[in-house]
Amino acid sequence: MSYQALYRVFRSQSFEEVVGQKHVTTTLKNAIARNKISHAYLFNGPRGTGKTSIAKIFAKAINCTERHDGEPCNECASCISITNGTNSDVIEIDAASNNGVDEIRNIRDKVKYAPGESRYKVYIIDEVHMLTTGAFNALLKTLEEPPAHAIFILATTEPHKIPPTIISRCQRFDFKAISTPDIIDHLAYVCKKENIDFEQEALAFIAQSAEGGMRDALSILDQAIAFGDESLTLTHVLNVTGSVGKEELRQLTDLIIKHDVRGAFDLYHQLLSAGKEVNRLVNDLIYYLRDVIVDFATGERQDGLIYEVELSTIYEMIDKINDTLVSMRFAVNMNLHFEVLIVKLSELVKLKERVSGPAESIDHAYIDERFKAFEDKLAAVQLNPVAAAPSKPVRKETKAKNHFSMAQIETVLDNANREDLTYLKENWQSLIDHVKQNDQRALVSLMQNTEPVAASSTHILIKFDDDIHSDIVNKDEEKRQQIESIVYTIINKKVKMVGVPDSQWLQVRHDYIQNRKAQPAETPKKQDIVKTAEELFGKDTINMID
Template sequence: MSYQALYRVWRPQRFDEIVGQQVITQTLKNALITGQTSHAYLFTGPRGTGKTSAAKIFAKAVNCHHLKDGEPCNECATCKAITQGRLNDVIEIDAASNNGVEEIRDIRDKAKYAPTEADYKVYIIDEVHMLSTGAFNALLKTLEEPPANVVFILATTEPQKIPLTIISRTQRFDFRRISTKDSFDRMVYILGQKKITYDEKALMVIAKAAEGGMRDALSILDQALSFGDNEITLKNALQVTGSVNHDLLNKYVAEISDQQVSAALETLEKVLAEGKDANRFIEDLINFCRNLLLYQQDPTLIVDQELGDVDDQFKTFAASLSAERIYKMIDHLNNTQQQMRFTTHPDVYMEVLTIKLAQPTTPATNSGAEKAPVKQAKKPVTDSAEVTRLEDQVKKLADQVKQLESQKSTGASKPTNNINRSNGPKKHGRQVKPNLSKIYPVLENATKKNLVQLKEIWPDLMSMLSVTQRALMHVAQPVAASEKGAVIAFNYAFLYEQAADDGDLRQLLSDDIDKLVGHDLKIAYVDADQWPEIRQGYIQQHKADLQSNNENATSDVEEPPAESEQGTDGDLQESKDPLVTKAEALFGSETVEIKDD
């Protein structure tokens, strides 16, 4: 037989083998022992925490005739058939690829028939949050009044996307992230059974890199075994996970805490030269700073979480670095991590980050000026040539960052008031102009009610798109809507240009909206930076019509009370301009700002 991955070979077959979920497994076993099983369950939690495994074990246990202490025997014909996936009465469905109404209606129709071999027919629906709104509605009645001898088990990583009407008809179990210690102990047990030598520090690195997922831990362990020729060493684990050597990490933190910019840059260059991932390095630094903060508050907590791996240098950092300094370090790390998502030069950002982390945190005040000589006296600078070299290096790095940012910015060379984006430098060789012939008809009949309705179905609409289309529309949101059309604003100009050229996406959005609300909408795109100008331009061009419509609409309304009857506060019962009234009706009062010229 061909080689199988560790997470498949060592997949739990009993409740007791599920790692880190003792409360959930004990509850399910008690329900099986007392015969108080429900007709529908909802298993939620991060990936690789045992949701699907628990569902399959429950399917075996509820159909096993030799149940012992709530555990399936795994020896009878029914248990073996479920384990091998041969029993027709246990149906596992991937909702990511079967998310339509027709698939759920087929399940609903077949659920009416009695099981053929087992006592219960069990439906395991994985990634159930991917179902469409119509599919959830088709499933709702079956969950409310299920046929006899049918059990539904729904599994998901995103429970917030599931309608509350579905959740209220199920028993919900929240699977938590598996602790580092539990993952470590499980890997020790598996390697002991396979009689493979290992380094405990290597297993600790793998357990931390798995971030609470047992399946991820076993996948990384499998990769490390292949890389190290059936031997687990610390070097191999660091290479596979992309983590930084503990000594190198301590050296880097020591240099930035002592404000040794040049030495810290050299250490960074060594880290990147070893092929370490820059994002992974930032993750390690954030985790290191988090451990320092927790150790300052409760040392025993970190000792337990890190499996006793707290050395003397770590204790020195915890004693010397103030909490405020660590807070600022985490802020710099988090900001750089966000910026690096869209760059092709992570090394430049890492170098700038190193300089920021090594900068002194004393504010530029009188008291700070008094303390500055003390700082300098601790570590005097005697080499003026070194200072000049570092200043040149900082300037060069700053110029590189500005050059990278200028490639993404579209502003004009000199800021002016009321500047039009179309006059600025173009991105990607051109700039798409907004199609006002499509936008203005929407604004003419737009209402806040239609906009709110579109925003409510927006998450469902995104889930119906493909992964590529969803990535494109992730930074877009509706800003105006009427009964027949909608205006979608993009936060980034280059994505707006890409969407403007994608006619298939526009048609797909219109068709999907038709499925959700019963009628299609004509979609118009706009750049988010251009939207305020377009909105203001429409109001100014239609000023006369808006004033006329407002006068007609208010001709039969009673006169406002006299000034003496009004409150003295400046914000009470002040008459509004017709343009303001119409703008608030179109876009909502919370988005309209009134300025006096």
């Protein structure tokens, strides 16, 4: 006997053998067992999920002379003839090639004749959405008043193309994509039946590539087994599908994050030379980043520079990859699009590094300059209290206009660190949700459009979209303390909150960094300024203001 493909050899022959469609098989079994059989069914779902297989099992079950609990026996003459495709009362029609009105009229003329060897005549019309309008109209009359011995099973992957008048006369069953674990288990069962040595990683990759279709999974498995000479490894599957392994994807993302565009180009062309497909490479890259996001969520981080990138940046990387995938559908030269994608991803990472660089790398020399200027001012007052004029401050405070203190902002930035900021960002939405749940409307309006931009163990700097909200938080001690108490319940830290308006945050941050870089690295020994001021002017005349 000639060789049969695995998806034909292991086609389900009973409801019990069907994988991943329990909601369909249970309903049909119960209907058959209770003799509540409808005259028309619509099976809708993705390709390779068992629509036609279940239709044939259903045809066997309703015509089986020895069925038990709705299951066919697969041993009687009727079951064997339907399995072999020789039963004249089970008619399977491909609507993609027989979609005209004449073919449907032919069915309508013959359906009135009684079945020859079975109890029911079963018409299985596959890809029914391909029928023409005239064919649907011809089928409609038959579905309205079918003979008692006739049952129609319509199968489709695109139910939205079927007229509502047809759908309303059928019992509709929505098939779902088969889950990855179910596909892996079934592939392992097939390999054991065929005495094939396999790697679990290979089965997992096949299940992922099949995208919920068991027929696709079995076809890939069949091809990989032939490539590997009766054995199955992940390398065999990658070679057969033209996919890229996680190690190559890790190397590619490492080069992108290091901004080594030339190295990323070289690796990309090596993959092309090894027979990898560009479309498959783009999809594999998306799946790889998806796995990275899952690792972030579960805390199980692997090797690779991609785990040092912020999660928001990875989301933007996926968006750019998706945009490239859409553009490649209409592209003549897909290689060029992928090379441009490499540059875009590298520039995106570089931009994010520039905007949100680590706070601990900032030079602290600016504060020393301010101390020195104040000391010089005090010395001038001591030498000539009358003639000494107030010197121009190093940085102009914007307090009068915006009600935020540069000194307080600098206090946060001086001690800011990446760990506290990351933890605060991850829990910030919980804070806003907490305020909403407690119906604190005044605080909700304040916190709705906010974002933490710097944090330390004692202070947090919050950016407000509206300048007026920043002013309210900085001036209203009661509201600020309310928010600080809620922050304590969320992150379990007592911190002081400082607000900054979004319209001025970038300029404030830029000025802060530039002033740090402009000063020498060495920090001179600071004097006690308060004590010096008290000695100069007397303790009673000093008023400390934060």
